[in-house]
Amino acid sequence: MAVDRATVARIAKLARIRVPERDLDALAGELSNILSWIEQLSELDTEGVAPMTSVVAVELPRRADAVTDGGYPDKVIANAPEAVHGFFAVPKVIE
Amino acid sequence: MAPAASELTDLTIAGARAALAKGEMSARELTEAQIAAVEAARPLNAFITETPEKALMMAEASDARRRAGEVRPLEGIPLAIKDLFCTEGVPTTAGSHILDGFTPPYESSVTAKLWESGAVMLGKTNLDEFAMGSSNMTSYFGAVESPWRRPGDDRPLVPGGSSGGSAAAVAARCAPGAIGTDTGGSIRQPAAFCGIVGMKPTYGRCSRWGVVAFASSLDQPGPLTRTVRDAAILLGAMAGHDPKDSTSVDTPVPDYEAALGGDARGLKIGIPREYRLDGTPPEIEALWRQGIEWLKHAGAEIRDISLPHTSYALPAYYIIAPAEASSNLARYDGVRYGLRVPGADLTEMYENTRGQGFGAEVKRRVLIGTYVLSAGYYDAYYNKARRVRSLILRDFTDAFEEVDAILTPTAPSEAFAVGEKMDDPIAMYLNDVFTVPASLAGLPGISVPAGLSASGLPLGLQLIGRAFDEETVLKVAGVLEEAAGFDAKPQFVAGGR
Numbered sequence: 001m002a003v004d005r006a007t008v009a010r011i012a013k014l015a016r017i018r019v020p021e022r023d024l025d026a027l028a029g030e031l032s033n034i035l036s037w038i039e040q041l042s043e044l045d046t047e048g049v050a051p052m053t054s055v056v057a058v059e060l061p062r063r064a065d066a067v068t069d070g071g072y073p074d075k076v077i078a079n080a081p082e083a084v085h086g087f088f089a090v091p092k093v094i095e
Numbered sequence: 096m097a098p099a100a101s102e103l104t105d106l107t108i109a110g111a112r113a114a115l116a117k118g119e120m121s122a123r124e125l126t127e128a129q130i131a132a133v134e135a136a137r138p139l140n141a142f143i144t145e146t147p148e149k150a151l152m153m154a155e156a157s158d159a160r161r162r163a164g165e166v167r168p169l170e171g172i173p174l175a176i177k178d179l180f181c182t183e184g185v186p187t188t189a190g191s192h193i194l195d196g197f198t199p200p201y202e203s204s205v206t207a208k209l210w211e212s213g214a215v216m217l218g219k220t221n222l223d224e225f226a227m228g229s230s231n232m233t234s235y236f237g238a239v240e241s242p243w244r245r246p247g248d249d250r251p252l253v254p255g256g257s258s259g260g261s262a263a264a265v266a267a268r269c270a271p272g273a274i275g276t277d278t279g280g281s282i283r284q285p286a287a288f289c290g291i292v293g294m295k296p297t298y299g300r301c302s303r304w305g306v307v308a309f310a311s312s313l314d315q316p317g318p319l320t321r322t323v324r325d326a327a328i329l330l331g332a333m334a335g336h337d338p339k340d341s342t343s344v345d346t347p348v349p350d351y352e353a354a355l356g357g358d359a360r361g362l363k364i365g366i367p368r369e370y371r372l373d374g375t376p377p378e379i380e381a382l383w384r385q386g387i388e389w390l391k392h393a394g395a396e397i398r399d400i401s402l403p404h405t406s407y408a409l410p411a412y413y414i415i416a417p418a419e420a421s422s423n424l425a426r427y428d429g430v431r432y433g434l435r436v437p438g439a440d441l442t443e444m445y446e447n448t449r450g451q452g453f454g455a456e457v458k459r460r461v462l463i464g465t466y467v468l469s470a471g472y473y474d475a476y477y478n479k480a481r482r483v484r485s486l487i488l489r490d491f492t493d494a495f496e497e498v499d500a501i502l503t504p505t506a507p508s509e510a511f512a513v514g515e516k517m518d519d520p521i522a523m524y525l526n527d528v529f530t531v532p533a534s535l536a537g538l539p540g541i542s543v544p545a546g547l548s549a550s551g552l553p554l555g556l557q558l559i560g561r562a563f564d565e566e567t568v569l570k571v572a573g574v575l576e577e578a579a580g581f582d583a584k585p586q587f588v589a590g591g592r
Contacts, residue, residue: 008462015421015465016428016442017458018450027462030520034463037521038410041479044486051481052488054342055298055537056562061341075200079432088430091441 002032101590103128104268108172108325111271115161115171122161122171126154126215129173132589133217133269139240139587141260141269143178144186145218153215160213167213169332175264175273178219179226180206180316181305185216189307190224190234190257193427193452195434203305204337205274205316212332217270220260224454225424226281226309229526230516231259233456238513241289242267242585245550252510252552255285255526261319262289267589272320272329276306278313279412280506280530283542286319287505287555290544290583292572293319294326295530297563298537299344301330302337310419311342313412313534323543323573327351330565346563354566355573360394362571365498369405370529372507379504379554382546386502386556389578390571398498402490407483408532413524414467414480415535420457421464427452459520488536495561500571503529505542505555533559541572544581553583 003011005024008031012019019027073086082089098114103125106114114120130147150173157171181187181199188194202210210216223233230253231239241254242263254263258275262285265273275282277295286293294317301316308314318329331352336345366387371380391397429435429448436451438444453461467476494501507528516523533540539562542555556575560568 003466007466011462011465011469014469015461016425016445016449017453017461018443018446019458027459030459031462031466034413034459034520035466038414038476041407041410041414041483042475044404044407044483046479046482046486049482049485051478052484052535053481055488056344058299058344061338061345063338077431078200079197081429081433081435090430091438091444093441 003028003035100128100131104132104590106271107322108271108320108328109322111172116166122154122157122215123151125171126150126173129217129270136264136267136269136587136589139242139263139267140237141221141239141263141267142175142218143188143190143221143236143260146185146216149185150215150217153210157213157215167211168328169209170213171215172213172272173215173217173270174209175217175220175261175270176206177222177258177261177273177275179222179276179307180274181307182206182216182219185219187219187307188236190222190236191452191454191457192235193434193448194432197432201305204302204339205306205333208335209274209332214332220264220273222260223257224457225307225420226257226276226278227420227456227460228256229280229284229523231256232513232517233454235454239263240513241510242587243289243510243552244586245552251513253288253513255288255510257281258319259285262286262291262293265289265291265319265321266585267587269589272318272325274316274329274333275319276314276316277534278310278416279534280527282317282319283530283540283555283557284506284526286542287544287553288510290553290581290585291319291321292323292326292541292543293317294330294541295534295539296330296334296565297539299342300539300563300565301333302340302343304337304339308423310416311423312419313416323569323576324352324355326541327355327569344563349566351565351569354570357570358393359390359571359574362395362500362567363398363498364390364395364571365398365400365494365501367400367402367405367494367501367503369402370503372528375504375507378548379507382554382556383504386545386575389575390502393574393578400494400498400501402494402532404483404486404490405532408487408535409524409528411480411483411487412531412535413463414476415484417460417464418468418477419464421461421468424457424461484535487532491536491538499567501559503557503559505529505557509548509550509552509554529557538562539565539568541568543572543575543579545575545579546581547583
């Protein structure tokens with residue numbers, strides 16, 4: 001399936017990736033090639049086949065719903081590009 | 096007299112273990128020789144971060160433990176770590192610009208196990224950005240050069256990828272072993288290109304906790320070494336249940352080294368007819384036939400088998416892996432760690448950060464993933480691919496009713512030159528045609544160096560086994576290794592030859 005400029009711009013927006021206008025056509029071409037190559041799956045009949053969910057049938061483990069970690073806010077924000085008063089800081093969202 | 100440095104760096108893990116036990120050298124001496132080799136190999140660009148001070152500290156602690164009579168399984172063994180594993184206090188980049196300045200405040204479960212086993216960290220190895228690639232050319236920190244060259248040809252070659260730095264480091268004698276991760280072939284293909292052993296364990300065998308995520312239903316840590324025995328030793332130290340990874344399986348870890356030895360009598364080896372592809376170089380076909388003869392000679396029973404959905408594995412993979420990647424990589428937003436590129440508002444800051452922080456291949460995959468998961472396409476692409484994945488798993492389950500392991504080539508070509516195939520993503524994806532099916536099925540696979548191409552480059556053979564039967568895979572790999580007697584060395588060996 002071919003995707004056009006507008007579609008690429010829309011997915012880039014959804015993915016929150018800035019794509020310069022001048023790159024849209026080239027990306028549309030590349031993505032269309034990949035998607036039309038993927039398209040060969042449609043020739044396969046998968047009626048009644050359940051989607052694979054795990055490699056070996058294992059029951060997902062459960063643990064007690066209790067706090068087992070935490071208490072070190074300094075470590076949590078140590079890598080933040082910007083932190084203020086123990087919080088992650090971002091540009092103003094509400095005026 | 097102390098052994099020469101090049102003798103030390105030529106030691107395998109098993110060899111170093113024995114020499115350390117006999118007191119022929121100290122962990123510090125071995126580590127110093129490996130640190131010098133890492134420095135000598137800088138032109139290869141195999142390491143993103145070298146950690147010589149940490150290595151010497153760990154080596155001295157290891158020597159002290161040995162003096163006190165405490166010897167752990169990897170006591171004093173220097174290792175290289177793919178820079179996708181978070182290491183406490185040591186920068187972790189995933190080969191990406193977007194993790195600029197990120198220093199993990201915690202240690203991944205697999206590396207923590209290695210250090211608890213007495214191993215020594217030499218540094219963090221280069222990789223394709225977020226492990227997305229088969230050439231190591233997508234790294235923000237530049238391509239890795241393979242230590243191999245075609246005789247009489249000066250063009251630098253790729254080490255394969257994504258664990259290209261780990262494979263190059265082991266082949267060039269910077270380290271006796273390294274760890275990597277394999278999502279669709281990222282351990283096995285670079286191992287084949289670099290003439291070493293690389294193993295992807297069963298999905299769930301090694302913990303993914305603290306490993307930067309690419310495609311969570313496929314990613315699996317594993318060893319890269321120069322011998323099958325070393326792969327068994329390293330896997331034994333990496334494997335095991337981890338409550339922090341809910342997909343890590345709680346099943347006992349056998350003694351993998353004990354599985355080695357003997358011949359292949361009583362074993363049935365499957366040869367899948369769908370792996371004979373048009374356009375595969377005749378020398379790879381010939382090596383595969385040679386591998387069949389070796390196993391037959393060692394007493395194995397050879398069976399032709401069919402894995403009918405093989406040709407659909409790669410397209411299914413290129414839906415599932417990008418879909419999972421687009422979700423996993425949503426966390427890189429310039430808020431909590433790594434790069435931040437300012438914008439007029441929050442959304443623009445996200446877009447600028449991700450636009451500048453991700454490289455071309457990562458963007459391509461995130462966009463593909465976003466598209467196949469978007470409203471109206473989820474069923475047609477993502478669920479379709481997951482159904483195809485079930486069929487691929489069923490192919491293998493059926494095959495393992497009649498055989499114990501499957502033999503195939505590892506990659507459809509020898510190593511290519513740095514810069515090639517970059518303008519055609521699909522040509523690059525085809526590198527993983529023989530490794531992706533086992534990844535989708537979650538099965539263990541190993542690449543064993545089996546011979547040289549006509550142009551003098553290493554070629555590998557792959558063995559695939561039943562889920563959690565790494566023992567049979569390693570045993571048969573050992574038989575192949577012995578028959579192949581691969582002892583070629585790359586043109587570049589750190590510290591000279």
